[in-house]
Amino acid sequence: MPASEAGADGDRLLTLAFAIESNPSAYALLIGAGVSKSAGLPSAWEVITLLTAQLAHLRGESPPDPVEWYESTYGEKASYDLVLKRLAPTSFERQPLLRKQFETSDGLNGNPSPAHHAIADLAVLGAVKVIVTLNFDRLIEAALRQAGIEPTVIVTDADIEGMPALHTIDCCVIHLHGDYLNPDSMLNTDDELVEYSFPRQRILKQILRDYGLIAVGWSATYDTALRNAVAAGYRERYTLTWIEPYEQSRLAGELARLKNASMVKTSADDGLGRLADGVKSLRARKARHPLTVSTAIETAKRELSGGTVRIGLHDTLASELRRLHELDDIRNPIGRSDEPYSDVAERIDEASKVVCGLAATLAFWGDTVTDRWWLGELRRFGVVGQGGGATRLLERRLVAGVSLFYAAGVAAVAAERYDLLNRLFSMNQLDHQRTVDESFARRLGADNFPGEPRPRAVVRPILDEVLGVPDERLDEWWQQFEVLRYTYLLMRSPSYRQLFEENQSYEAQRRNALKMAGEVRLGVVPHEAKEYEQRAEAAEKEAAFAMRGIVGLIWPGSVHVMAARGASRDRGIPVALQLAADVEAEGQSHPLVASGFAENPTPLVVALRAVSDALGSRGDEIARMSQGGYIPMSVWLDGVSSG
Structure with missing residues (x-):
């Protein structure tokens, strides 16, 4: 599958995961033969081959190709329903014949596949409660029971007539074509699949009317009644999602186009597995769809470029900031929780993304007026919680503060808004002992959170959206931000x-x-x-x-800065040395000096070169620890090269 196609399938599954998480129990699964294939059960073609071989054996023949023999002998195509009719004319006669395909002397033939377990995961999450299966096996029920769920199983017309209201059932498995343990319920020939009984029509009509549909491993070729029911009765208020790894048949393609289906070309194991993982992740993080971030950024850009009063943008930012402040993890940073810190941090990271995108947009395209909309709010995210508990949990509010600090700071560097950068660095709060004012340049620096991927893992994709530049350019701005942060702290050291x-x-x-x-x-x-x-x-x-x-005076940490060996064989920071050379050449006219970041060029030049020496020495230490005795010419202090 081309990468672009695989990416599109991933986007469709992500959108579906958000829809399911936003509307729990609003979707029903329609499970076809493709779900049971990887569980070790024979495919329809394999069953045809076995059945035609048995038919030939009954006639005293052992052809090398039973299917070819059947078609030559009977003058008809060896379809599943026709072969089965010749071997077992009634449903009761077909039941023991088919039972051999689904059971061994020890029980079920085959084990639940990854797709079956993913269905069970969705049920455990409460994301899906209605499962319609066209398969005769009971592997879905087996997977549900392994996950601790006892489903309500509907097989016969009598089961349908006696079932409670569908929305009151915690988990319902409906065998629309019956199952192998109830021979009178089994539907598998063309004649039987042309039209359903009234009870089956009624329950199917209700599902198609009230639920979104996720079809998995369903060919739609043989089941005329179901195909017609979906075409006539499925309401498109929920997008029909169809997971199928193969090219669709003509009939299936027509139905998909008629219902504007979202096609996901992947296997049942992969598609359902990724869907269940997506819902789990969203449930843990209380996530928003990433398109929300993109939309917020694009809207902010349009308003800033329009020369209007920008009231809408102000109100959007205020609303998002309020939403972030009201997040339980931020509103109550007491440091006592049974949850892992990583789960708390993930939720805060997710909730911070829109605010970070808006702040970065305003930092790049805004002015001193728009700076006031968010700059003061940053101070509230630099506060450490009070009380007992783990230090990391007490610092949970800083998770949002760090991301906001880096998103706005790197964007300010990109726009050469060094006056804004100076204000960011100079903001302060009392330190952990609540005795000394601590600059945000120190408190919210990445080196203050060793061993953690943030802020880069969270902020980098946001800055990609805001700035839209090649990786190399964004890396340069990120490094300048870190170098200037160290420079600011150094120049203000007593x-x-x-x-x-x-x-x-x-x-x-x-x-x-x-x-x-x-x-x-x-x-x-x-x-x-x-x-x-x-x-x-x-x-x-x-x-x-x-x-x-x-x-x-400088204590270098694991920050995203590259150290490289120069002509003198000493390792330095190219970005810092270039800044120093530019300031030295331009003097008072350089933007860093003109903006008030530094009063005079000479102290700034010396500080930049000192930062280069300090971080370069750290780079030497990292280079000497490289494997195989090879000492690289350049190293990244955080071990991440780019992108």
Whole structure:
């Protein structure tokens, strides 16, 4: 299957999972022969081959190809219903003949397949309560019982007449064609499948009227009554989803087009398995459909580009922020829970996506007016909960804060809105001991959450939607954000100013000594020139010592920044060095300085180079730990290359 087709099938299953989760018990399953095939039961063609071989044996013949023999002998196509009629004219005679296909002396022939277990999973979740099967086997019931569910099984017309209201049954399995244990209920010939009994028509009409339909492994070729019932009675308020790995027959294709069916070309095991997994995941995360994020971003872009008052965008953002604040996991961050932290974090991540998308959009295309719509709200997500319990659970509110911080921050870097970046970094809250104000540049940094994939796993797809640039460009902006975050923290360290001044003083002494040495040499006084050169060398060592002190103020963590080996064989951060070169060349006119991120270019240049040295040293450590003795030229500090 082409990747694009597989991706489309995945999208259709995701949409169906959201529909089922949003409307529990509103869908019914229609299960065809394709669901039981992987459980070890013979296919219809295999049954035909077995039956024609038995018929030939009764006539004293053993043909190499029983099907070919049958068609030659009887002058008709060896269809399932015709062969069965010749072997067993009545349903009672057919029952023991077919029973051999479904049972052994030890019980069921075959075990429930992954598809059967997925059906049971959907039933356990309460997502699906009505299961209509066209198969004679009882593997669905076996899977349900293994999952702890005792289903109501409807087989005969009498069962239908005596059943309670369908919506009151917790789990109902309806054998529309009967099952092998009730021979008078079995429908399998063309004559029997042309028209159903009145009770079967009535229950089928109710299902097609009241429920969405998910057809799995149903060919729709032989069952005229069911095909006609779906064509006439299925109400399209719910999309008909049809899971089938093969090309449809002409009749099935016509029905699918008539009902605007959503076709998913995959096996029953795969399709039902992914559907059940999707519903489980959504149930655990209380997720929203990802299209909601895309729609919110596109709507925000349109409003920002329209030059209007943008009241709608303001109200949408306010509504989404309110929804996020009201999330139980954020509203009550008390740190006591029997749930795994990962489940809590996943729910918060999911609930944060729309807010992050809107904040990133506003950070890139907005202005100081729109910044006020969300910037103050970020402070509320930087608060650590109070009370007893695990520290990580007390910090659960920060999960949303980190994602929002990175989404807006990287977008601000992309737009060169360094004034906004400065405001983001300078926001603060009391630290964990509630004694010192802690900058958000430190509190919400990725290195504050070691061993966790966030924020990148959550924010990266959102920024792809907002910015729409190649991976390499987005990587560059992400690295700039991290480098500038470290630079901000360094420049505001109490020790930085003193060490910077020492470094610059010794650098000035070095330059002055070299200048004097040059002038003395021009006057042909070599011994005095040597003295000045020694002074320059000593000043250079002192300047380097002060620089090492500056580098020592930085504690690099596992962040998405690339360290690369340069011409000097020392490893540095190319993004940081390029920023330093640009600031040095442009001086006061560089946007970082002009925006107020730094008052003067020189302290910023020194800080950027110190960040490069500190993070580069961390890159050296990672490179030396590489397998096989090979030391790579470049490494990512978080181990993730790109994308």
